[in-house]
Amino acid sequence: MQKALVKARDQVVLNPDDLPGSWYNILADLPGDFPRPKDPDEGPSRLEFLSKVLLKHCLQQETSTDKWISIPGDVQDLYRQAGRPRPLYRARRLEKYLKTPARLYYKREDLSPTGSHKVNTALAQAYYAAEEGLVGVSTETGAGQWGTALAYATSLQGLKCVIFWVRSVYDWKPDRRALMRLYGGEVFASPSSETSVGRDLLQKNADQAGSLGIAVSEGLEYAERSPGYAYCLGSVLNHVLIHQSIIGLETMKQFDLIDEKPDIMIGCLGGGSNFGGFILPFAGEVVKGKRECRFLAAQSSSAPNLSKGEYRYDYGDHAEKTPLLKMFTLGHQTEMTPIKADGLRYHAAAPLISYLKHLGHVEAVAYPDDERDVFEAAKTFVQVEGFLPAPESAYAIRAAIDQALECKRRKLEKVIAFNVSGHGFLDLPAYREKLKF
Numbered sequence: 052m053q054k055a056l057v058k059a060r061d062q063v064v065l066n067p068d069d070l071p072g073s074w075y076n077i078l079a080d081l082p083g084d085f086p087r088p089k090d091p092d093e094g095p096s097r098l099e100f101l102s103k104v105l106l107k108h109c110l111q112q113e114t115s116t117d118k119w120i121s122i123p124g125d126v127q128d129l130y131r132q133a134g135r136p137r138p139l140y141r142a143r144r145l146e147k148y149l150k151t152p153a154r155l156y157y158k159r160e161d162l163s164p165t166g167s168h169k170v171n172t173a174l175a176q177a178y179y180a181a182e183e184g185l186v187g188v189s190t191e192t193g194a195g196q197w198g199t200a201l202a203y204a205t206s207l208q209g210l211k212c213v214i215f216w217v218r219s220v221y222d223w224k225p226d227r228r229a230l231m232r233l234y235g236g237e238v239f240a241s242p243s244s245e246t247s248v249g250r251d252l253l254q255k256n257a258d259q260a261g262s263l264g265i266a267v268s269e270g271l272e273y274a275e276r277s278p279g280y281a282y283c284l285g286s287v288l289n290h291v292l293i294h295q296s297i298i299g300l301e302t303m304k305q306f307d308l309i310d311e312k313p314d315i316m317i318g319c320l321g322g323g324s325n326f327g328g329f330i331l332p333f334a335g336e337v338v339k340g341k342r343e344c345r346f347l348a349a350q351s352s353s354a355p356n357l358s359k360g361e362y363r364y365d366y367g368d369h370a371e372k373t374p375l376l377k378m379f380t381l382g383h384q385t386e387m388t389p390i391k392a393d394g395l396r397y398h399a400a401a402p403l404i405s406y407l408k409h410l411g412h413v414e415a416v417a418y419p420d421d422e423r424d425v426f427e428a429a430k431t432f433v434q435v436e437g438f439l440p441a442p443e444s445a446y447a448i449r450a451a452i453d454q455a456l457e458c459k460r461r462k463l464e465k466v467i468a469f470n471v472s473g474h475g476f477l478d479l480p481a482y483r484e485k486l487k488f
């Protein structure tokens with residue numbers, strides 16, 4: 052194997068050959084009993100239902116306790132074609148601007164073809180869907196990043212993709228809608244009249260803003276009634292976090308190359324897939340006492356699932372079609388104020404992240420839902436580092452800046468690593484509105 056490159060002094064770049072060959076599954080390393088999904092006492096079996104609509108490969112990974120799950124060669128090729136491994140940058144200009152003694156690093160998931168880390172699981176899921184001989188897949192999307200990633204990945208496999216998109220976001224992102232359709236995706240504003248769940252909600256309130264929980268219910272119903280279709284999820288479930296571990300595995304190699312160890316790792320968190328993907332390989336070592344590192348999830352006070360939620364069994368969707376999952380949750384039918392970083396507006400955090408929080412390994416901070424501080428942080432980042440983050444990623448940047456300023460007050464030379472989960476080129480209307488341009 053060729054040696055990886057450390058290009059310039061501020062970028063750690065891996066060769067295509069250094070792409071990890073397996074995903075990491077933290078279930079193998081977790082202490083105690085990780086709470087499994089279960090059925091409610093009454094009604095039909097949700098576990099059986101889910102096993103009918105999910106992809107077989109994903110279902111199997113969902114309960115796997117194998118520490119390493121090998122990435123199919125074709126998926127590795129797709130990852131490389133999509134630009135993996137992705138670089139880790141030192142934020143030297145940001146450090147200077149903040150006058151902090153901390154060293155800041157960020158992982159560039161914004162370099163993805165559709166704009167976010169979601170392609171890491173979309174490429175795997177679409178590949179498995181083709182392997183399983185399906186016609187197409189259905190799904191939900193919040194910010195629109197997951198819908199775009201899946202439309203892209205299914206298009207490469209020649210499969211159909213049906214997307215239920217939270218209406219409040221569908222309405223203000225016509226360009227992202229166009230991109231999904233350009234990839235051949237069929238897109239509906241959710242709640243929609245395509246499903247009985249959607250029709251019921253529209254009858255009660257024709258102006259329903261929608262939610263991820265509702266869109267999940269619609270996507271599930273669509274897959275259930277459409278032969279040759281499976282339902283794909285973009286966050287929350289174990290198999291999604293397993294696929295996303297590619298982010299953290301690369302990051303770990305990159306830190307090893309430069310002999311640095313992060314003291315704190317930060318990501319934004321809606322359902323937990325980019326945060327999980329970034330931290331889980333490191334957290335696996337922390338739970339075994341082999342490494343010290345803090346993990347901080349940045350969220351919105353519109354959906355403070357980790358910060359304010361209760362750790363209990365709850366449904367993953369509005370219509371109670373999913374099994375009960377043990378999560379930090381605000382309640383599956385809670386109404387949450389729409390925000391510009393709508394990808395963070397989900398009622399619960401992934402069971403794996405919730406369990407780590409419960410064990411005391413994950414911290415969370417929630418920023419006010421006017422989002423002013425967050426967009427100001429994004430503006431600083433654009434002006435000193437030059438890259439336009441997705442509004443969701445701006446939460447991680449806000450938290451990283453806050454940590455760097457804390458280091459300045461306390462004169463600490465900590466290493467702070469944060470994940471830039473996506474770019475914001477299709478979110479400029481949000482920037483215009485929030486920063487009054």
Ligand SMILES: *Cc1c(COP(=O)(O)O)cnc(C)c1O
Nearest residue numbers: 196286321322323324325443473
């Ligand atoms: C979907 C999304 C998020 C939030 O989802 P997680 O599963 O919590 O990662 C964050 N950032 C971007 C760019 C997204 O597309």
